[in-house]
Amino acid sequence: MGPGLSSARPDDTQSGADRKDLTAQMTGSHSTPPTGSAIVTRFPAAPAEAPALALEIRGLRKTYAGRRGKPGKDALNGIDLEVRRGEMFGLLGPNGAGKSTLINILAGLVVKSAGTARIWGIDIDQDPRNARAAIGVVPQELNIDAFFSPRETLELQAGMYGVPPAERRTAEILETVGLTDKADAYTRSLSGGMRRRLLVAKAMVHNPPILVLDEPTAGVDVELRRKLWDNVRTLRDGGVTVLLTTHYLEEAEALCDRVAIIDHGAIVALDTTRNLVGRLDRKELLVTVEEAVETVPAALAELGFALAPDGRLHVAYAKSRTRLPRLLGAVQAAGLHVVDLETRESDLEDIFLELTGTRPPAPSDEHAA
Ligand SMILES: Nc1ncnc2c1ncn2[C@@H]1O[C@H](COP(=O)(O)OP(=O)(O)OP(=O)(O)O)[C@@H](O)[C@H]1O
Numbered sequence: 304m305g306p307g308l309s310s311a312r313p314d315d316t317q318s319g320a321d322r323k324d325l326t327a328q329m330t331g332s333h334s335t336p337p338t339g340s341a342i343v344t345r346f347p348a349a350p351a352e353a354p355a356l357a358l359e360i361r362g363l364r365k366t367y368a369g370r371r372g373k374p375g376k377d378a379l380n381g382i383d384l385e386v387r388r389g390e391m392f393g394l395l396g397p398n399g400a401g402k403s404t405l406i407n408i409l410a411g412l413v414v415k416s417a418g419t420a421r422i423w424g425i426d427i428d429q430d431p432r433n434a435r436a437a438i439g440v441v442p443q444e445l446n447i448d449a450f451f452s453p454r455e456t457l458e459l460q461a462g463m464y465g466v467p468p469a470e471r472r473t474a475e476i477l478e479t480v481g482l483t484d485k486a487d488a489y490t491r492s493l494s495g496g497m498r499r500r501l502l503v504a505k506a507m508v509h510n511p512p513i514l515v516l517d518e519p520t521a522g523v524d525v526e527l528r529r530k531l532w533d534n535v536r537t538l539r540d541g542g543v544t545v546l547l548t549t550h551y552l553e554e555a556e557a558l559c560d561r562v563a564i565i566d567h568g569a570i571v572a573l574d575t576t577r578n579l580v581g582r583l584d585r586k587e588l589l590v591t592v593e594e595a596v597e598t599v600p601a602a603l604a605e606l607g608f609a610l611a612p613d614g615r616l617h618v619a620y621a622k623s624r625t626r627l628p629r630l631l632g633a634v635q636a637a638g639l640h641v642v643d644l645e646t647r648e649s650d651l652e653d654i655f656l657e658l659t660g661t662r663p664p665a666p667s668d669e670h671a672a
């Protein structure tokens with residue numbers, strides 16, 4: 304049992320008023336847990352009582368059963384993962400790597416084959432209801448009832464989680480995701496990007512301490528993506544732990560404290576975003592020279608210089624072994640005059656390519672706003 308759970312009693316008759324749920328924990332206010340449920344957990348109110356690890360995954364495996372005699376699919380091959388409380392953690396990987404499988408196991412949508420998972424200190428096998436109450440999950444698939452308005456959708460969701468009307472933050476959440484104007488429109492009239500934002504809103508209604516976002520900004524335009532990033536940062540600043548998967552490496556660099564790269568159901572790298580980016584010992588230099596160069600002088604070609612399509616001299620070099628002045632000195636020694644130069648450090652995309660052998664998949668635009 305996790306911290307703060309020892310006082311939990313399976314007592315359905317206990318009134319909702321004296322139970323603290325996640326809302327109470329996050330906001331200091333009181334509210335009831337999901338109605339009609341056996342949820343009696345008292346989530347720890349003080350941060351000191353909250354678990355150090357928001358998510359704790361050990362040896363997680365998933366084999367999807369094969370159909371019509373076909374062999375099964377090993378989607379997760381023994382994942383160990385710890386996400387610390389308050390952290391923003393990114394899960395990156397090519398299509399089919401197993402990211403959604405992992406998230407759907409946490410959400411209770413997929414049954415794992417082996418391993419354990421604790422959400423906010425709560426084992427998903429021992430206490431699935433409370434484990435699920437501790438996270439808000441934004442699924443990759445758009446699954447919204449098209450006949451309700453965004454306002455109704457959020458009210459229904461709040462009802463399902465037993466958030467009393469007085470404590471609902473429907474208007475505030477709609478504002479956060481930029482859907483105030485559409486609050487009373489039919490959801491079927493919303494664009495794909497708006498629907499995705501409604502999904503984020505839905506995951507927030509019960510104020511969970513952990514928010515899990517599976518491709519939160521796929522198909523969302525650049526401006527709104529940045530707005531959503533701001534929203535997610537605001538949530539994090541308020542103490543929410545965030546786990547997200549993304550195809551936008553820029554998104555991971557912008558948001559995540561730590562990143563795990565997952566490939567073929569296994570974690571192939573896990574580090575701080577900064578360390579991962581710094582891991583590749585590679586830098587590129589592009590030099591513009593006064594002269595029109597048609598063939599690269601032999602002395603420069605020996606150092607690895609080549610002619611870029613735009614006429615500049617290009618060289619990739621190891622940061623640890625070659626210094627920039629040496630390269631520029633060689634250009635000058637070849638009788639060329641440097642007009643301008645540009646350097647490029649490796650980024651998360653290069654790391655991703657190196658570790659998985661594939662470029663990050665292009666984000667799906669099928670639901671683009
Ligand atoms: N319900 C299912 N039945 C059988 N195989 C499945 C099922 N769901 C996923 N898979 C397979 O499991 C593997 C992992 O899929 P998953 O959806 O977890 O990948 P992902 O990393 O989320 O990919 P993407 O980036 O495309 O969203 C894939 O090979 C996929 O085909």
Ligand SMILES: [Mg+2]
Nearest residue numbers: 402403404443
């Ligand atoms: Mg997925």
